[in-house]
Amino acid sequence: MSEPPSLAALCEAAGTKFVLALFVDLNGKPCAKLVPVEAVETLSAEGAGFAGYAVGAIGQEPKDPDLVAIPDPASFTPVPFVKEGLAIVHCDPHVLGKPWPFAPRNILRALVQQAADAGFEPWVGAEVEYFLLKRSAAGELVPADDDDTAARPCYDARGVTRMYDHLAAISSAMNQLGWGNYANDHEDGSGQFEQNFRYADALTTADRVITLRYLLSVMAAGRGMIATFMPKPFTGKTGSGLHLHLSLTSGDAEVFPAGDSTEDARGLGLSATAYAFVAGILDHARALQAVLAPTVNSYKRTGATATASGASWAPNTPTWGGNDRTRYVRIPDAHRLELRGGDGSANPYLAIAGALAAGLDGVKSFADPGEPGSGPGDSLPPTLLHAVEALEADPVVTGMLDAAAGEWAGDAVPSVAHYFAQLKREEFFTWHSDVSSWEHHRYLTAF
Incomplete structure (x- = not known):
């Protein structure tokens, strides 16, 4: 060779x-x-x-x-x-x-090795959603396209056409790089878009998400726009997700499709290993949200009760099912699962590593996800602080964050999981201590 x-x-x-x-x-x-x-x-x-x-x-x-x-x-x-x-x-x-051990790429490398030790190769696709914005004369953030004002702009052919130059430039860039861009669309919020590329091995896809964010940011700026991956930039509009499509192979063979009907316990065409992988993600969903939705703003998205279009597209309970976009884990077909808990602020290395750790734990324990439509019964964390508390109580997800620390055993290096939890706790309380305009409106003359 x-x-x-x-x-x-x-x-x-x-x-x-x-x-x-x-x-x-x-x-x-x-x-x-x-x-x-x-x-x-x-x-x-x-x-x-x-x-x-x-x-x-x-x-x-x-x-x-x-x-x-x-x-x-x-x-x-x-x-x-x-x-x-x-x-x-x-x-x-x-x-x-x-x-x-604190480097996210090293953490994902460690999880890919754990998957290999278990006999699997993980494959991942990612849906990168983002908004294209600008500042108005008054300094407010608004959609970069002045005409993007429809009540339900999703898939609007006119909105895509007005942003043709930007979308085509990004699409051409992805195809020149061999990523296989196969769709570019207007998403559910005014100014919101998504541009898709083929799945690849876990590390390559995480690298490509980072590269694409960089390309979107600098190429949008070159056209006088702001590309943002902020989960919920506007109160009444849909937020931006980072949905992950996950599958496993073993050698040259797919692992998720059922070998025959006797192996498919739930009628969705999946193998026992695939169902156990789903169950592992559901069992650790609350802790996973600390890496899938790692900002204060993330919980404005998952906690949304209404949007201009009528749907938030952000699950707030860890349930699973077939081709159903209201679920935390969706099964589009027998070859993959879609994890819909992540948002645009997620670090792709940590998000993918967390999903692998949870899924592999389910496989290891022969976990059962229950019937389609069901889940563990708990809601997802309502705030970043609740997610951090769930993270700290979950040895599988904390173990994922500490997965690259092996060569540092015995050295005076703190736990990555503890460091990350402290980082996010400080982020929450920094936000919590900031007096907002909402408080002025609510309390200034209320008493």
Whole structure:
């Protein structure tokens, strides 16, 4: 078997002049250094150094040694449609020569290995929803398209056509990269869109979600727009999800379809392993929401009781069923399940890792999801604080967050799960302590 091409060779073949050596923190913030092609061999050999505390939520203090981003040549992505000669390479952060356990890409790598140890290869598709906005003369956020005012704009051919230049540019970019863009549509909220690409292995899909968010942000900005993945930017409109389509193979064989009718316990064409995987996700759903819906704003989306279109499309109870978009876990066909609990703020590495951890736990314990339409009986957490409390009580989801800590056993490195929970708890209370305009309207002259 021949050696895969080096990063330098990939740059030469693509005509690359600069590389963004990129990774994300636990919040999903993309961090990078711009490396000239003349220094790419040094990047490959030594990585790119970062002051980890300055990065953000990645488990470091100012006194800590450098975070070193080691490029993964398999993720090399030329993006000449952003800047001629520019490419992205996703990186695995290391500290002192060991994979840093707070790095989301390293966490997902660990879960993919756990799946491999159990005999499976995970495959993932992702639906990236977002809004295209601008600021009005008064400074308010409004849809970038002034004519996007229909009461029910979803799938409106005229809305897609008015945004043709942006949508076509993103579609062409995805297809140039070989991602297989197969649909671009106007979603349920004014100014909301979705652009789909083919599924791939878990790590590749997570990388592509991060890359697509970057492309959408910078290419929209080039047209004077703001692309936002905020879960619920407007009170009365539908929010943005990050729905994940999950499946497993073992060798060359699909795992989820039933081998015969005697194996299909619920009549949806699934195998016993697939039903157990669904059950695992349902059993850990409350804790999973801390990584699938990881912001204060997330719970404005799942808690919505009404929207302009009449539906929120965001499940607030962990139930499952067939081709039913009101369910937390939807079964579109016998080859995959759709996890609908995630939103646009989800870090794709953590969201996918969490889904794998929960599903594999269900497989390990031969869990039963119950009849279609049912679930564990609890509602999903109503706030980020409740989700954090559920996370801390769930050893499977906390174990997922700590999954990359193996090489640091015995070192003075805090638990990633504890760090993440504290991070999110502080986020909640920072919001909670901020006096809002709602409070002025409600209380200013009420007493």
